[in-house]
Amino acid sequence: MARLVSERSDAVIALAEVFRTHGFEGTSLSVITAQTRMGKGSLYHFFPGGKEEMAEAVLQEISRWFAEKVFRPLREDPDADAAIAKMFREVDSYFHSGRRVCLVGAFALGQECARFEQQVRGYFSTWVEDLEACLIRAGHSEDRARDLSEEAVGGIQGALVLARSLNQPEVFERSLQRLKQRLTYE
Amino acid sequence: MARLVSERSDAVIALAEVFRTHGFEGTSLSVITAQTRMGKGSLYHFFPGGKEEMAEAVLQEISRWFAEKVFRPLREDPDADAAIAKMFREVDSYFHSGRRVCLVGAFALGQECARFEQQVRGYFSTWVEDLEACLIRAGHSEDRARDLSEEAVGGIQGALVLARSLNQPEVFERSLQRLKQRLTYE
DNA sequence: CATCAATTGTACCAAACAGTACATAGTGTA
């Protein structure tokens, strides 16, 4: 049913884009109200803890999304190669082929890394560990699986940095191709 | 000679560490005065343009450092392999073995990427291009050199993100090792 | 249509913000 009033989940989606665009410190309440078209009344109704609670909700939503679309297949799909292929597909689409930034990665580079320590560490450690387990199932040795999985997760983050700084999304696409090939055929 | 008063170059060094720690938006003037022990008088004397001019000076100093220590050897050293080895040595030491963040990389992920567009793009494009040229001199094909150089520069940035988010500097060290080996022996 | 909780706009607050003005203090040179 169509509603004129918002729900918390709508707010989280909108907030995610605001934080991705402006970073945590750069996201003032006036930026939020302008970009989400929500007033302070609504925002503090849904997030009594203010900006910090908003960012926490966004991080939780990101974790939920990756857990469902990426991490669970890596852990559970009996076809390990298919899970890895799906990971690259989902990552490419999630990051808009290199045009969108990883909020967790951006947080990792700033003070937000301390402020949202568990969420940031949880996101990356789960990713690395689940991918590692998947690579072992795919037949790689334990050492090789750890190396490849760190290389892939780090490589994706670095590719986002590079693609954005050069304003060349194709750098991201090429990186994904290389990583996918390395994980699949070696 | 020992001076009680500061010079602009002292300020730039101190400011670099402040911006690296707090990011651009997170660096308020009160943070700067606290961490650099310089008053507003001095700061606006050296940087009449305020925070933006301070960040610009820091970016310029970073570019200067990399140009001298990393990019020039990549372009000019007749021994290409030695230049690449030096790059990894300097990078490892500059980023304190994964404990220090790349300010330019952090800027690349936020609005600062637009605000300091030329400096951010210049840093990464020079790095990629000079490394690419060096790899061609080392005997790689043009396509292979471009791939390897994007992979290395991106890989370093991603390794910084991952090492910091996991609070495991050794992740950075391992990544450097892998990248170095790939650039040198393949 | 009456009710009531969920949602929202508006006015407001103290603190922190970036930046300015300027008198004072420190420094190299003559």
Place this chain on the structure above:
DNA sequence: TACACTATGTACTGTTTGGTACAATTGATG
């Protein structure tokens, strides 16, 4: 020591910040 100039501390500005209070509005339910 006297000078010119650079560097600095301090007090001040208007603006924006994150956050609160609360009355008005909305929408689902009986």
